[in-house]
Amino acid sequence: MSYTRRREALRVQLRQSELDALLVTDSLNVRYLTGFTGSNSALLVHAEGDECSVFATDGRYDTQSQRQVPDLRRVIDRSVRSRLVKDATENRIGRLGFESHVVTVDGHAALAKVTAAVQLVATSRPVEALRLIKDDAEVAVLRAACAAADTALAGLLAEGGLRPGRTEREVGRDLEARMVAAGAAGRSFETIVATGANSAVPHHRPTDAVLCRGDLLKMDFGALVDGYHSDMTRTVVLGQPAQWQREIYELVAAAQAAGRAALRAGAQVRDVDAAARDIIAQAGHGGDFVHGLGHGVGLQIHEAPALSQCGVGTLAAGMAVTVEPGVYLAGRGGVRIEDTLVVSGGEPELLTLTTKDLVVVPC
Amino acid sequence: MSYTRRREALRVQLRQSELDALLVTDSLNVRYLTGFTGSNSALLVHAEGDECSVFATDGRYDTQSQRQVPDLRRVIDRSVRSRLVKDATENRIGRLGFESHVVTVDGHAALAKVTAAVQLVATSRPVEALRLIKDDAEVAVLRAACAAADTALAGLLAEGGLRPGRTEREVGRDLEARMVAAGAAGRSFETIVATGANSAVPHHRPTDAVLCRGDLLKMDFGALVDGYHSDMTRTVVLGQPAQWQREIYELVAAAQAAGRAALRAGAQVRDVDAAARDIIAQAGHGGDFVHGLGHGVGLQIHEAPALSQCGVGTLAAGMAVTVEPGVYLAGRGGVRIEDTLVVSGGEPELLTLTTKDLVVVPC
Numbered sequence: 001m002s003y004t005r006r007r008e009a010l011r012v013q014l015r016q017s018e019l020d021a022l023l024v025t026d027s028l029n030v031r032y033l034t035g036f037t038g039s040n041s042a043l044l045v046h047a048e049g050d051e052c053s054v055f056a057t058d059g060r061y062d063t064q065s066q067r068q069v070p071d072l073r074r075v076i077d078r079s080v081r082s083r084l085v086k087d088a089t090e091n092r093i094g095r096l097g098f099e100s101h102v103v104t105v106d107g108h109a110a111l112a113k114v115t116a117a118v119q120l121v122a123t124s125r126p127v128e129a130l131r132l133i134k135d136d137a138e139v140a141v142l143r144a145a146c147a148a149a150d151t152a153l154a155g156l157l158a159e160g161g162l163r164p165g166r167t168e169r170e171v172g173r174d175l176e177a178r179m180v181a182a183g184a185a186g187r188s189f190e191t192i193v194a195t196g197a198n199s200a201v202p203h204h205r206p207t208d209a210v211l212c213r214g215d216l217l218k219m220d221f222g223a224l225v226d227g228y229h230s231d232m233t234r235t236v237v238l239g240q241p242a243q244w245q246r247e248i249y250e251l252v253a254a255a256q257a258a259g260r261a262a263l264r265a266g267a268q269v270r271d272v273d274a275a276a277r278d279i280i281a282q283a284g285h286g287g288d289f290v291h292g293l294g295h296g297v298g299l300q301i302h303e304a305p306a307l308s309q310c311g312v313g314t315l316a317a318g319m320a321v322t323v324e325p326g327v328y329l330a331g332r333g334g335v336r337i338e339d340t341l342v343v344s345g346g347e348p349e350l351l352t353l354t355t356k357d358l359v360v361v362p363c
Numbered sequence: 364m365s366y367t368r369r370r371e372a373l374r375v376q377l378r379q380s381e382l383d384a385l386l387v388t389d390s391l392n393v394r395y396l397t398g399f400t401g402s403n404s405a406l407l408v409h410a411e412g413d414e415c416s417v418f419a420t421d422g423r424y425d426t427q428s429q430r431q432v433p434d435l436r437r438v439i440d441r442s443v444r445s446r447l448v449k450d451a452t453e454n455r456i457g458r459l460g461f462e463s464h465v466v467t468v469d470g471h472a473a474l475a476k477v478t479a480a481v482q483l484v485a486t487s488r489p490v491e492a493l494r495l496i497k498d499d500a501e502v503a504v505l506r507a508a509c510a511a512a513d514t515a516l517a518g519l520l521a522e523g524g525l526r527p528g529r530t531e532r533e534v535g536r537d538l539e540a541r542m543v544a545a546g547a548a549g550r551s552f553e554t555i556v557a558t559g560a561n562s563a564v565p566h567h568r569p570t571d572a573v574l575c576r577g578d579l580l581k582m583d584f585g586a587l588v589d590g591y592h593s594d595m596t597r598t599v600v601l602g603q604p605a606q607w608q609r610e611i612y613e614l615v616a617a618a619q620a621a622g623r624a625a626l627r628a629g630a631q632v633r634d635v636d637a638a639a640r641d642i643i644a645q646a647g648h649g650g651d652f653v654h655g656l657g658h659g660v661g662l663q664i665h666e667a668p669a670l671s672q673c674g675v676g677t678l679a680a681g682m683a684v685t686v687e688p689g690v691y692l693a694g695r696g697g698v699r700i701e702d703t704l705v706v707s708g709g710e711p712e713l714l715t716l717t718t719k720d721l722v723v724v725p726c
Contacts, residue, residue: 059653060566100468105461105485108468122468173543180536203423290422 002137004071006033006130007045007053013126014047014097021046021053021088022097022126025081025107028299029099029127030055031227034069041065042080043072044088044096054087056080081107082114089115097123132296132304133318138228139342139349142297142320145184145230146340146351148223152178153234153354162361164213164238168193168206175221184223188230189301192220199235200334202291202326213239213363216333222301222340229301231322232352233338236359245335248285248327249358252335255279256356259293259307259323263341263348269311276325277309285327288334294322297340319343320351365500367434369396369493370408370416376489377410377460384409384416384451385460385489388444388470391662392462392490394590399424399431405443406435407451407459417450419443444470445477452478460486495659495667496681501591502705502712505660505683508547508593509703509714511586515541516597516717525724527576527601531556531569538584547586551593552664555583562598563697565654565689576602576726579696585664585703592664594685595715596701599722608698611648611690612721615698618642619719622656622670622686626704626711632674639688640672648690651697657685660703682706683714 010033014022024030024043033043038061046052055072057065062076077083088096098111100122111120134142155178156162161171172191179187194204195211199218211217220233235252237245259276273293280289292308297320305313307321315321324338337356341348373396377385387393387406394400396408401424409415418435420428425439440446451459461474463485474483497505518541519525524534535554542550557567558574562581574580583596598615600608622639636656643652655671660683668676670684678684687701700719704711 098468100472101470102467104465104467105463105471107464109463173540177536177540201426 002135003033003035004050005135007050009130010045010126011047011049013129014045017097017121017123019047019095019097019121019123020093022123023081023084023088023099024127025099026102026127029131032127032131032299034072036061036065036068037227038064040080042084044084046093052091054084056083081111085111085114085118089117093118095119095121097121097126099123099125099127101125128304131298133316134298134320134342135318138298139318139320141226141228142230142340142342143351145188145223145225145228146232146353148179148182148184148225149221149230149232150352150354151182152221152223153219153232157359157361162211162217162236162238164211164363166211167208168195168198168211169208171211171219172206172221175219179221179223182223184225186224188222188224192218192233194218197331197333200328200330200332202328202334202336211238214242216245216335217361218334218336220336220338227299229297229299230352231297231301231338231340232354233324233336234354234356234359235335235337236361238361239363241358241360245333246358248329248335251280251283251285252325252327252337253356253358255325256323256337256339259325260339260341260348260350263315263321263323263343265315265317265343265345267315269305269307269313269315270309272315273307273309273311276323280325280327288327288329289325290328291326294324294338296321315343317344365498366396366398367413368498370413372493373408373489374410374412376492377408380460380484380486380489382410382458382460382484382486383456385486386444386447386451386462387490388462389465389490392494395490395494395662397432397435399428400590401427403443404428405447407447409456415454417447419446444474448474448477448481452480456481458482458484460484460489462486462488462490464488491667494661496679497661497683497705498681501661502681502683504589504591505593505703505705506714508551508586508588508591509595509716511542511545511547511588512584512593512595513715513717514545515584515586516582516595520722520724525574525580525599525601527574527726529574530571531558531561531574532571534574534582535569535584538582542584542586545586547588549587551585551587555581555596557581560694560696563691563693563695565691565697565699574601577605579608579698580724581697581699583699583701590662592660592662593715594660594664594701594703595717596687596699597717597719597722598698598700599724601724602726604721604723608696609721611692611698614643614646614648615688615690615700616719616721618688619686619700619702622688623702623704623711623713626678626684626686626706628678628680628706628708630678632668632670632676632678633672635678636670636672636674639686643688643690651690651692652688653691654689657687657701659684678706680707
C-alpha cells in the first residue's frame with residue numbers, strides 16, 4: 001500500500017537526521033502519509049516503524065479516520081498536536097522533529113510548554129521532499145484531473161461555448177461546470193478567462209467583459225480530483241487571427257515546445273526555463289514574458305520545483321510540472337500555452353492532451 | 364474610508380503595546396486593513412500614521428495594488444516580508460510587532476536574519492481583535508452573502524429542486540450554481556447536503572445517495588461575496604413528516620430560538636450556548652447535540668468568537684455569528700437549523716431570512 005511505503009521512505013530520512021520521530025502537522029502532508037482528508041489531524045511517524053507511530057484527529061472525524069487510517073494507532077483529541085507530544089514524552093522519544101515551515105511561533109511555544117523531556121528539532125520539509133516525486137497512484141490521479149480539464153474544454157469548443165457575446169465569467173463557470181460533470185470534485189484554482197486586451201494580464205480574474213470577434217481568448221484552468229490539481233492554459237482566437245496574433249502565438253508555441261523538449265531527468269530547472277525563454281528573448285519579446293516557466297503540481301496547485309530563471313535544483317523522474325511560457329502585449333493581448341507533464345528519463349509524459357495548434361473559433 | 368479607520372484603530376493597540384510598528388503578514392489581515400486581494404503581500408502599519416506605513420507585494424500585482432491600495436506607500440518585491448523588515452531597519456524602527464500565530468518558526472528565523480537592529484516582538488492577534496467587530500461596510504457585504512444563499516434556496520424549492528430521485532450531489536451543485544447566479548463569487552465552504560440517515564452525520568459530504576420520500580434533508584451552505592462568508596442550515600422533510608421527525612424538528616427550532624434570544628451584547632458566549640443546549644438536554648437529547656452552538660463569520664467561515672460550552676468571552680455589538688443547534692439520531696436522521704446574525708444591544712439582526720418553520724416538500 002502506498003501510504004505504508006511513503007512512511008517507510010520518510011523513516012530513512014529520520015534515521016539520517018538522527019530523529020526518533022517526526023511530528024507531521026501540515027494537513028496535506030498528513031494526507032500524503034495516511035490518506036486522511038479531514039481538517040484537523042496530526043501524525044507522529046516513529047523512526048522505528050508503524051507499530052510505534054500514532055495518528056490523531058478530533059471527535060468529528062472518528063468514523064472517517066477509522067475508515068481512512070485503519071493501519072495506525074489512532075487517538076481522538078481536539079488538541080491533536082499537544083496530544084502527540086504528550087504521547088511522545090510517555091514513549092521516551094528524545095529528539096522529535098517538527099515541521100518548522102508549518103508550525104508557527106505561537107504553535108512552537110505551545111508544544112514546548114507541553115514537555116521539557118522531548119527535544120523539538122526543526123526539519124527542512126522532509127515530507128515535501130518525498131512529495132516531489134509522484135508515485136504511480138499519484139500520476140494516475142493527476143492524469144484523471146488533466147483529462148477532466150481536457151474534456152471540459154473539448155465540450156465547450158464543440159458546443160459553441162466560446163461565441164461572441166458571452167462574458168468571461170460565463171465562460172469560466174461553464175468550464176468549471178463541465179469539469180465537475182467530467183468527474184472533478186471542483187476547480188483546482190480560480191479559473192482565468194481573459195478576452196481581448198485582458199489576455200495581456202497574466203492573472204486576470206474573469207469579469208463581465210464580453211467576448212468579441214477578433215479577440216485573443218486565454219483560458220487557464222484546472223480540475224481537482226482526489227485532492228490533486230491539474231493546470232492547463234490554452235489561448236484561442238475568435239474568428240480569423242490578425243498577423244500579430246498569429247506571430248506571438250507561434251512564438252509562444254515554439255518556446256513551449258522547447259521547454260517541453262528540455263524537460264528531462266537530470267536537467268537543471270533554470271536550463272529548462274532558459275530553453276523556452278531564449279526563444280522569446282531572441283524574438284525581441286524577453287520583456288513580455290514576465291513570469292517563470294512553470295511549477296510543480298500535486299496536492300497543491302503550486303509546489304516544488306519552480307522552473308524559473310533563479311530556480312535551483314535538478315529534475316528527477318516522477319516530478320509533475322507545468323510548462324507555461326507567455327507573451328503579453330499590454331493593451332493589445334497576450335498568449336500563454338501551458339501543459340502539465342511528468343518528468344522521465346526520456347520524453348516527459350504529457351497529461352494535458354488538448355491540441356496546441358492555434359484554434360480559430362469560427363464566428 | 365473604512366481601511367484608514369481600521370488602520371487607525373490598530374494604531375491604538377500598537378501604542379498600548381509600545382510597538383513602533385506591526386508587520387502584518389496574514390493575507391486576510393492585509394486585506395482587512397487595505398482592501399488588497401492578491402495572494403502575496405505584507406503590510407507595515409506604523410504607530411505614527413499612514414505616512415510612515417508601507418505596503419508590499421510582488422510584480423504580478425503591481426497594477427492591481429495601485430488600484431486597491433492607492434493611499435499607502437507601495438514597494439514591489441518578491442520577498443515581501445524581508446523587504447518590509449529591511450525598510451523598518453532603515454526607518455529606525457526599534458520594536459516591530461509580528462503576528463506570531465501566523466509567522467512560522469522558519470519564517471521568524473528568516474526575518475531575524477535580515478537585521479539585528481530591529482527587535483521582533485510577538486503579538487496576540489491584534490488585527491483579529493478588530494475583525495471581531497464588523498463595521499457597516501462588512502455587515503452590508505455579509506447581508507448580501509446571506510441574501511444570495513436565501514435566494515438560492517428559495518429558487519431551489521420553488522422550482523422543484525428537492526424531488527425524490529435527485530442525488531445529494533445534484534442538489535449541492537444546484538444550490539451552488541444558484542448562489543452564483545444570485546451574485547455570489549462562489550460557495551463559502553463545501554456544501555453539505557445530507558438526506559435520510561445521512562442527515563444524522565453533522566458534516567456529511569454530498570454523495571450519490573438519492574433523495575427519498577420520507578427523508579429528512581439537511582442543507583448547510585453559504586455564499587461568498589467580496590471575501591465574506593455566509594452560513595445557513597435548513598432541514599426539510601420530503602413528504603409528510605413522521606412523528607419523530609416533527610418532534611426533533613420542533614425541539615431544535617425551540618433551542619435555536621432560545622439561542623437567538625440569548626444573543627445580545629454583554630452575554631457570555633457559554634451562556635448563549637447553554638440557552639440552546641439546555642432545551643435539548645431537558646428533552647433527553649443532550650448527547651445528540653455533539654458540537655458547539657455557533658461561531659463567528661466574516662473573512663473566514665470560522666472565526667472568533669466560538670459559542671460553545673467551553674467558550675470564553677463576552678459578546679459585543681457588531682459581532683457576526685451563527686446559531687446552529689442540531690440533534691442527530693444515528694441511523695435515522697438529524698436536524699440542524701442555522702442562521703447568521705449580527706449582535707447588537709437589543710435583538711440581533713437576522714441576516715439569513717429563509718423561514719425556520721418546518722418545510723414539507725410536497726412529493
